Amino acid sequence: GAVVSQHPSWVICKSGTSVKIECRSLDFQATTMFWYRQFPKQSLMLMATSNEGSKATYEQGVEKDKFLINHASLTLSTLTVTSAHPEDSSFYICSARDGRESTDTQYFGPGTRLTVL
Amino acid sequence: QQPVQSPQAVILREGEDAVINCSSSKALYSVHWYRQKHGEAPVFLMILLKGGEQKGHDKISASFNEKKQQSSLYLTASQLSYSGTYFCGTERYQGAQKLVFGQGTRLTINP
Numbered sequence: 001g002a003v004v005s006q007h008p009s010w011v012i013c014k015s016g017t018s019v020k021i022e023c024r025s026l027d028f029q030a031t032t033m034f035w036y037r038q039f040p041k042q043s044l045m046l047m048a049t050s051n052e053g054s055k056a057t058y059e060q061g062v063e064k065d066k067f068l069i070n071h072a073s074l075t076l077s078t079l080t081v082t083s084a085h086p087e088d089s090s091f092y093i094c095s096a097r098d099g100r101e102s103t104d105t106q107y108f109g110p111g112t113r114l115t116v117l
Numbered sequence: 118q119q120p121v122q123s124p125q126a127v128i129l130r131e132g133e134d135a136v137i138n139c140s141s142s143k144a145l146y147s148v149h150w151y152r153q154k155h156g157e158a159p160v161f162l163m164i165l166l167k168g169g170e171q172k173g174h175d176k177i178s179a180s181f182n183e184k185k186q187q188s189s190l191y192l193t194a195s196q197l198s199y200s201g202t203y204f205c206g207t208e209r210y211q212g213a214q215k216l217v218f219g220q221g222t223r224l225t226i227n228p
Contacts, residue, residue, distance in 0.1 A: 032214055043119075044159070044204065044218045093158050097214070106149065106206075106216060108158040 002028050002098045006109035013084055014117055021079045021112045023094030029074035030096035034106065035067075038091045050077045084116045118143065120207045122219035129226050135192040137222045139205030140185070148181050148188035149206040149216055152199075159204060162190070192224070200226045 003026040013019050023033055031052050036044040048056045048069050056069035068080040077096075081088055091113050095106040120141045127135055139148060147166045151159035163172055165181035165188055172179060176193040192199055202223045206216030 034215065043220045044206075046215055046217070049215055104214075105161055105164055107161060108151075111156075111158045113156075 002096070002105070002107040004030075004094065004096050004107050004109040006094055006112050008112060009110065010113040010115070012115045012117065015085050016083055019081045019084055019114060021081075021092055021094075021114075023077045023079070023096070023109050025075045025096040025098075025107075028096075028098050028100060030077075031074060031099050032097045033071060033077040034095045034097075035069060035077075035079050036093045036095065038093060038111075040091075044093065047079075081114065084114070086116045089114055089116045119217055120205055120219040122203075122205060122222045124222060125220070126223040127225070129195050129224070131197055131226055131228055132194050135195055135199075135224060137190040137192075137203050137205075137224070138187060139189070139207070139219055140187045141207050143186065143209060145181075145183075145186055145207050146210045146213065147208040148179075149208070150179055150188070150190050151204045151206065152201045153204060153221075154201040162203075195224075195226050197226050197228065200224055 005024045007022045033050045035047045046059050047062045048058045050056045050069050050071040052071045052074050058064050071077040093111040095108045097104050120139050123138045149164045150162040153159040167183045170181050178191045181188045202221045204218050204221050206218045
């Protein structure tokens with residue numbers, strides 16, 4: 001099956017620092033990856049759509065300069081939270097679309113819990 | 118634009134059945150169902166395409182009523198492992214790429 005990994009699983013950092021989260025599709029090539037943020041007991045909120053080799057498409061209200069997304073290859077996308085602040089603390093989840101499937105199913109990574117002190 | 122799920126929460130005893138609905142005010146191309154356990158990422162359950170699809174796996178099935186723009190997820194003879202929050206994600210048209218998720222339905226199965 002389609003497997004997506006994320007690294008790290010959790011990270012605690014000080015306010016003002018930058019944090020990078022990696023998302024990898026392990027057994028398939030993902031031309032499109034998605035980044036979500038989820039606050040406790042809330043739904044998945046799409047932050048941006050990441051296409052390999054091109055600039056990410058950000059959802060309304062998401063700061064492009066704060067959440068840097070790089071989709072360097074067909075199996076790797078990274079999210080960098082720059083100058084993190086406590087309000088950025090959240091569960092960040094990536095998903096990858098398996099283009100082999102005609103239905104374009106999205107498979108989610110295990111998520112990264114970010115805590116900013 | 119966010120689909121509406123109902124109910125918001127449901128508590129069952131093991132072996133009972135549950136139905137979770139997902140409704141949209143806009144025409145849809147597909148509905149994707151996921152289950153998420155606390156602290157974990159959502160796990161894909163199934164996808165339904167417009168055209169009135171119905172499908173199932175084991176004791177979990179789903180349908181998509183294109184006219185009503187509503188999808189229902191059916192959990193039959195629920196097991197403890199079915200506990201979690203269920204999300205529907207909707208795709209407005211083929212190639213839309215992104216999914217818009219409902220607010221979730223929290224399902225608790227008690228012994």
